[in-house]
Amino acid sequence: MKKNNKTKQLALQRVCDLLDNALHTPDYFTIEHIDTAKKIITKYRLKMPFEYKMLFCKNCKRFIVPGKDSRIRIGKSRVKALRITCKICGHTYRKIIKTKYGV
Numbered sequence: 719m720k721k722n723n724k725t726k727q728l729a730l731q732r733v734c735d736l737l738d739n740a741l742h743t744p745d746y747f748t749i750e751h752i753d754t755a756k757k758i759i760t761k762y763r764l765k766m767p768f769e770y771k772m773l774f775c776k777n778c779k780r781f782i783v784p785g786k787d788s789r790i791r792i793g794k795s796r797v798k799a800l801r802i803t804c805k806i807c808g809h810t811y812r813k814i815i816k817t818k819y820g821v
């Protein structure tokens with residue numbers, strides 16, 4: 719069981735590295751990186767941190783680069799929320815955020 723956890727941790731680290739790379743490398747490599755990352759996530763059933771989860775559209779499951787393939791807005795209502803709009807399929811995903819300095 720402990721061993722399994724360590725494997726998961728390593729797998730998660732690998733996925734994060736891949737996604738970081740994907741954000742900073744030309745398109746050709748991005749697809750390969752994303753495919754590998756997706757395979758690892760499914761294989762180990764990883765729970766991705768939000769920063770990485772928001773890189774995938776909830777609707778079309780594609781990799782979306784913030785500012786390029788997706789639009790991120792902060793909601794103006796009382797509840798602080800991020801609105802991530804996928805430019806590929808138009809799906810908007812809302813994520814409630816609590817600020818550290820939340821007043």
Ligand SMILES: [Zn+2]
Binds near residue numbers: 779806
């Ligand atoms: Zn989408």
